[in-house]
Amino acid sequence: MKNNTLVSFEGVVKRFGDFLAVQRMDFEIAKGEFLAIMGSSGCGKTTTLRMLAGLEAPSEGVIRLSGKPINDLPTWSRDTPMVWQSLALFPFLNVIENVEFALKMRGIGKTERRRRAEQWLDRMQITEFASRNISQLSGGQRQRVALARSLVVEPEILLLDEPLSALDAALKVRMQSVLKNLQRETGITFVYVTHSQSEAFSMADRVVIMSRGKIEQIGTPQEIYRTPRTRFVAGFLGSSNMFTGKVTGIDGGVVTLDTPSGALRLGATDLPGPVAVGQTATLTVLDTKTHLATRAPAGNVNALPVRMIGEEFIGATATIYLEASDGHEIRVQKSHEDLANLPLQIGQELVAHWPLEDGHLVMEA
Amino acid sequence: MRRSLTLYGLTFSLPLLIWQLLFFVFPLVFLVALSFWTVKNFRMQADLDTVNWATMYGRSVFWQAYGTTLAMASAASVLVSILAFPCSYAIAFKLSETARRWAIFLMVIPFFTSYLVRVYSWQIFLSDAGIINVMLGWIGLGPFGLLNTVGATIVGYLTLTYPLVVLLQLFSLVFIDRTLIEAAHNLRCGRLRTVFAVIIPSARVGLVIAALFAFILSFGDFVSPIYLGGGDPTTLSILITDTTKSGQQWPRAAVIALTMIATLLFVAFVAVRFAYKGRSK
Amino acid sequence: MSDSSANMNRSRLVDLSLKIYIILGFAFVFAPIAASFVFSFNSDRFPSIPLGHFSLEWYEAVASDPFAWQGLRNTLFVGVIVGIVSTGLGFGAAYTDFRYRFFGKQIYLALALLPPTIPVVILGLAMLAYLSRINLSGNSLSVIIAHVVICAPFAMAIIRLRLSQMDPDLEAAAWNLGASEWAAMRHVIIPFTKPAILGALFITMAVSFDEFAIAWFVSGLNETLPVKVLGFLQGQVSPRINAIGTFVFVTSMTLVILAQILLTGRSAKVRPVADEQE
Numbered sequence: 001m002k003n004n005t006l007v008s009f010e011g012v013v014k015r016f017g018d019f020l021a022v023q024r025m026d027f028e029i030a031k032g033e034f035l036a037i038m039g040s041s042g043c044g045k046t047t048t049l050r051m052l053a054g055l056e057a058p059s060e061g062v063i064r065l066s067g068k069p070i071n072d073l074p075t076w077s078r079d080t081p082m083v084w085q086s087l088a089l090f091p092f093l094n095v096i097e098n099v100e101f102a103l104k105m106r107g108i109g110k111t112e113r114r115r116r117a118e119q120w121l122d123r124m125q126i127t128e129f130a131s132r133n134i135s136q137l138s139g140g141q142r143q144r145v146a147l148a149r150s151l152v153v154e155p156e157i158l159l160l161d162e163p164l165s166a167l168d169a170a171l172k173v174r175m176q177s178v179l180k181n182l183q184r185e186t187g188i189t190f191v192y193v194t195h196s197q198s199e200a201f202s203m204a205d206r207v208v209i210m211s212r213g214k215i216e217q218i219g220t221p222q223e224i225y226r227t228p229r230t231r232f233v234a235g236f237l238g239s240s241n242m243f244t245g246k247v248t249g250i251d252g253g254v255v256t257l258d259t260p261s262g263a264l265r266l267g268a269t270d271l272p273g274p275v276a277v278g279q280t281a282t283l284t285v286l287d288t289k290t291h292l293a294t295r296a297p298a299g300n301v302n303a304l305p306v307r308m309i310g311e312e313f314i315g316a317t318a319t320i321y322l323e324a325s326d327g328h329e330i331r332v333q334k335s336h337e338d339l340a341n342l343p344l345q346i347g348q349e350l351v352a353h354w355p356l357e358d359g360h361l362v363m364e365a
Numbered sequence: 366m367r368r369s370l371t372l373y374g375l376t377f378s379l380p381l382l383i384w385q386l387l388f389f390v391f392p393l394v395f396l397v398a399l400s401f402w403t404v405k406n407f408r409m410q411a412d413l414d415t416v417n418w419a420t421m422y423g424r425s426v427f428w429q430a431y432g433t434t435l436a437m438a439s440a441a442s443v444l445v446s447i448l449a450f451p452c453s454y455a456i457a458f459k460l461s462e463t464a465r466r467w468a469i470f471l472m473v474i475p476f477f478t479s480y481l482v483r484v485y486s487w488q489i490f491l492s493d494a495g496i497i498n499v500m501l502g503w504i505g506l507g508p509f510g511l512l513n514t515v516g517a518t519i520v521g522y523l524t525l526t527y528p529l530v531v532l533l534q535l536f537s538l539v540f541i542d543r544t545l546i547e548a549a550h551n552l553r554c555g556r557l558r559t560v561f562a563v564i565i566p567s568a569r570v571g572l573v574i575a576a577l578f579a580f581i582l583s584f585g586d587f588v589s590p591i592y593l594g595g596g597d598p599t600t601l602s603i604l605i606t607d608t609t610k611s612g613q614q615w616p617r618a619a620v621i622a623l624t625m626i627a628t629l630l631f632v633a634f635v636a637v638r639f640a641y642k643g644r645s646k
Numbered sequence: 647m648s649d650s651s652a653n654m655n656r657s658r659l660v661d662l663s664l665k666i667y668i669i670l671g672f673a674f675v676f677a678p679i680a681a682s683f684v685f686s687f688n689s690d691r692f693p694s695i696p697l698g699h700f701s702l703e704w705y706e707a708v709a710s711d712p713f714a715w716q717g718l719r720n721t722l723f724v725g726v727i728v729g730i731v732s733t734g735l736g737f738g739a740a741y742t743d744f745r746y747r748f749f750g751k752q753i754y755l756a757l758a759l760l761p762p763t764i765p766v767v768i769l770g771l772a773m774l775a776y777l778s779r780i781n782l783s784g785n786s787l788s789v790i791i792a793h794v795v796i797c798a799p800f801a802m803a804i805i806r807l808r809l810s811q812m813d814p815d816l817e818a819a820a821w822n823l824g825a826s827e828w829a830a831m832r833h834v835i836i837p838f839t840k841p842a843i844l845g846a847l848f849i850t851m852a853v854s855f856d857e858f859a860i861a862w863f864v865s866g867l868n869e870t871l872p873v874k875v876l877g878f879l880q881g882q883v884s885p886r887i888n889a890i891g892t893f894v895f896v897t898s899m900t901l902v903i904l905a906q907i908l909l910t911g912r913s914a915k916v917r918p919v920a921d922e923q924e
Contacts, residue, residue, distance in 0.1 A: 055818055075821045076829075088819035092837045101833070102823035149823070373827045374746055377738035378754070381798060384735055385757040389795050392769075392776035399775055452671040455664035471672060477898040478679050479856050482891030486678035489685060496681070528675055556660070578763075585765020602767045615775055622768040629765075 005067075006031045006157060006189050007052065012061035014047050014213075021047045023213045024061070031156075034183050034190045036204035038197065040236070044213040045193045049159050052191065053080045066156070076105070081150035082159040085166075087142055089134045089149070096121065096130040099148045106153070120148040140171050147182070157189040164199060176203055197237060201225065209233050227360045229272055231282050234362060240284040241330050242362075247279045255361060257283050261324035264302050266359035273363060282362045287331040289358040292320065292342055296351045303353040306330055308346055320344065322352060393626075400619040407613045417616040421624075427604065431624070434584060434600040437515065441522035442579035446572065448523070449530040454560070456531070457538035469535070475528045484521050484592050491517050491593070513595030521589025526579040533578060537571020538564070573640035580636075581629055601625055679895070686888035704889040714890070721855060724786055728793040729851035735794065736801025736846055741835065743802075744809040745817075759799045769795070793854045800853060801846035808842030809835075841908045848905035852898040 007029040014022040022044040029035050037045040050056040051063060054075030062069045070078055081102065090098055099117040108116075121127045124144040129137060137145065143163065150158055160179075164172045180203045183190045194200050200207050201221040209216045209224065209232075216236075217229045228234035234242055245259030253268045255275060264283050268275075275281065285302075296303040306322035309329075313319075318339055322330045330352055342350070403412040421427050456468045475483070490496045491511040501507040511517060541564060549559045565572065587602030596603055601621055608618040689701035708714045739758040743751070761769070769792070777788045816838065820830035836843070 053822055055822070074826075075818070076824050076826050079824075080822070082819070082822050084815045084819055086813050086815050088813055088815035090816065090820075090834060090837075092840075101820070101825075104833075105820075105824035105826075105829055153824070371827075373831075374742070378742040378746070379738075381735040381739040381742075381758055381802070382754060384794065384798065385761070388773070388776075388791050389757065389761050392772035393764075395776045395779065396768075396772045449671070451664060451667050455668050459661055459664050460668075468668065468672075472675070473902075474899070475675055475679065477852050477856065477902050478895045479891055482682050482887060482894070483678040485887050485891070486682040486685075489681055490677065523674070524678060527671070531671065556657070581763055581765070585767055587767050602765070605767055605771060609771065615771075618771055619775070622771050625765065625768060 004031045008064045010062045012058045012063060014051060014056060015059045021213055025215060027218060029189060029191060032187045032189055033205045034203055035206050036192045036194060036200035037208045037210060038194055038200040039210035040195055043210040045210050046161055049161055049193045053082050053159050054078050079155045080157055080159055081155050082161060083146050083150050083163045085162040087146040089142060089145055091134050094131050094133055095145050098145055099152050101149060102153045116152055120152045124148045139167050143175055160190060160192045162194050179203060228284055231362050234284045240286050241290055242282050242284050244282045247275055247277050247281055249277060250275060257281060260326040261328045262304050265356055266361060267357045271361055283359050284362055285354050285359045287333045290332045290352055290354050292332050293351050293353060297353055301353045301355050303351050306350050306352045308348045308350060396619045396622055399616055400623055402616045404613055404616060409613060409615060417620045421617050421620045430599045430601050430604045433598045438580050438584040441519055441583040442576045445523055445526045445530050445579045446576045449527055449534055453531045453534035453538055457535055472528045472532050480525060481588055483524050484588050487520060487593055488512060518590050518594035521593040522583040525586060526582050530575045530579050533571055533575035537568040541567045570640045573636050577633060577636040580632060584629060682888045682891045685885055686892045704886045708886050708889050720786060724789050725851045725854045727790050728797055728854040729847045732794045732797035732850045733801045733843060733846045735798040737805050737843060739802045740806035740809055743806055758802050761795050762799055797850040797853050801850050804846040804849060805839055805842045808839050812838050844908045845905035848901040852901040855894060855898055
């Protein structure tokens with residue numbers, strides 16, 4: 001265990017009856033990092049968070065907090081405050097009473113309680129609402145109350161379970177920067193569960209991607225975005241073109257893949273593991289790194305003859321939808337200038353191409 | 366988490382369980398035992414004798430009372446269902462939100478008045494010199510013997526069950542998807558046909574449960590048959606009170622009571638089966 | 647909601663007759679209640695129309711009857727105890743249903759909710775026979791026991807309904823903030839369900855107040871007021887019953903309206919404000 005590790009999951013499994021919610025999970029959370037756990041609903045991300053909070057007991061394995069196993073510690077004896085998806089603010093208490101709650105439960109005296117709660121109200125800029133009812137607050141204000149209520153005990157770690165999901169898009173973006181700044185200033189470890197790629201990638205230092213109770217990939221947002229390690233991750237992020245086929249050759253630092261859309265090559269410098277001829281594998285290439293031309297460019301590139309089937313404009317970028325010879329769909333995302341010199345009509349024959357080093361290999365699981 | 370029962374959990378779960386076991390289940394179980402006891406010289410003795418069952422089941426009085434009670438309770442539950450339906454239908458579909466809330470509030474009020482007092486009040490209406498006969502007299506009719514008839518008993522049953530049946534029907538009607546009705550109209554289903562083809566089938570569970578409750582209440586009621594029906598014909602509940610009073614014949618009363626419970630359970634089972642027939646849980 | 651889209655498919659005649667039908671239904675339901683009220687202030691010994699003159703004699707007759715006062719005291723005493731005990735038991739059962747899943751829960755819930763569906767005459771018979779075996783019959787305690795069996799399900803239903811309006815994360819949030827189970831009960835569950843607890847208290851008191859049949863079977867000398875009413879009916883019928891009935895009605899309705907105010911008062915508070923873009 002590294003000495004800056006705050007939390008470690010060691011072989012943690014969670015079953016609900018016959019349902020395997022979390023399969024053998026091993027990972028660590030470092031002190032002071034902003035970790036996002038991301039996945040679609042039912043992937044086990046919330047269960048993972050709840051095990052850390054002590055709201056679910058692991059069926060197998062050990063969870064350690066600062067080195068000490070906490071499996072048997074009831075939730076009220078752990079300092080793992082959580083911000084709930086529903087916020088779970090107490091409707092019968094006013095704002096400051098909500099914030100004081102955790103201090104009251106720790107037996108801290110009334111004046112000290114009030115003083116520390118006021119500090120946090122001030123910090124979250126909600127002092128003026130101190131004696132308001134929860135029902136009188138807007139969504140954004142409630143969010144701040146929920147944060148203050150959890151942070152008032154100045155914990156080492158804060159758990160957040162999709163806290164922004166109820167907000168509208170503009171407020172969501174605002175709260176993301178509030179959260180990121182708060183985390184940076186306090187140095188508290190944030191574990192943030194979300195199904196939203198933009199939330200995870202814009203705030204987190206590291207992202208854990210889960211699917212069906214399993215960790216698919218852990219890494220910085222850049223790593224994951226550039227080199228998705230599994231087919232699932234590439235598909236989940238939805239920003240790569242994928243070609244599945246058989247490995248037909250590995251020589252001279254180049255792997256050749258025979259796919260229904262054509263033979264493709266990629267550099268062998270960045271392989272996820274040992275690759276053998278005859279194996280099934282998937283090549284991924286970001287849709288922003290896939291280029292279009294009217295004829296195949298010279299040089300060491302992959303080039304596929306394609307036919308344009310649609311286009312979509314969002315702001316400054318355009319997405320062009322194309323079809324390979326076997327009907328496989330390919331997307332290309334470019335700015336309008338990049339596309340200016342191309343004859344873009346439905347049915348137009350073009351060539352999609354990318355340099356060998358922009359392709360990544362994912363072994364078929 | 367922590368599904369296992371803890372001291373904390375038991376503190377909340379156990380008191381009611383113990384209370385209902387001690388004072389609800391045990392009395393009913395005791396009733397079963399009691400039905401096998403014997404009475405000698407006006408004293409009950411613990412025994413295991415089927416004589417009470419044989420005696421009661423061998424008496425034509427018992428079977429007459431059973432038939433009467435069954436027929437009257439069935440009639441009352443069918444009648445109240447039919448009479449209540451237009452009312453709950455109208456409250457559900459023809460009133461504004463506010464008016465509907467008031468109607469529900471008004472229908473709840475009778476539950477907090479003494480049923481006995483209401484039955485006594487019906488005597489004022491139905492007696493020979495009562496309100497109805499006086500009014501009929503003004504137009505040269507009557508007087509009619511309205512009190513101490515089966516009809517008067519049924520009026521009593523309706524007093525007991527009408528508000529409850531309206532409320533139960535209402536709660537199943539308000540949850541019907543309005544677009545179903547519009548879709549039916551759109552498919553050229555007429556107003557009245559929509560009621561029978563769409564609304565009643567959609568609300569079937571609630572309607573059957575309401576009728577079941579009307580049956581249960583009427584079947585066990587003894588106030589109305591005594592004070593409005595004049596004790597004639599004898600119903601099972603009157604038979605129970607009479608049997609209890611006459612010579613300590615508690616074991617025989619227990620036989621009647623158990624027969625009633627068995628009947629109610631059977632009717633409830635059939636009704637629930639019918640209500641949920643063809644529905645997945 | 648009077649859906650305007652359906653207006654064109656409505657017949658005014660049908661609507662009007664249906665509304666008249668509603669009124670007839672209420673007339674049937676309220677006729678005996680109203681008559682009882684009116685005749686409690688009427689001088690005639692045998693109530694009918696035309697009305698006699700206004701009189702308080704039946705109230706005076708009841709008020710001067712020491713047994714009626716005794717009955718009232720018993721009724722109130724029993725009502726208060728029954729209210730407290732059945733609300734306590736009902737709360738425990740409602741919380742159990744809300745929080746726990748366990749083997750045999752269906753049976754537990756059946757036990758908690760079934761008693762009011764058993765005819766009172768049967769329940770009365772069973773209880774009297776049973777309680778006399780364990781030497782508990784013939785006093786106020788036996789009435790209390792029997793009434794609690796009937797009333798606890800009502801209390802449970804009312805409190806369970808309130809718990810189902812609670813965000814299920816609320817209790818876990820309290821634990822997460824350092825509250826033990828007992829502290830969360832005291833600081834979260836009870837404050838949240840307080841209106842329903844008080845509502846259940848008043849409703850069960852009202853039910854006990856009205857419940858005469860079991861009392862008739864079970865109690866001996868310590869008659870409650872409704873038992874007294876039954877006594878009147880069995881003996882000579884007297885308009886005094888109207889006076890007592892009206893009194894009981896007014897008392898029960900006061901309790902019910904109090905409960906209603908408590909149950910709806912909170913939820914009618916200020917709606918949340920919209921998200922302002924600060």
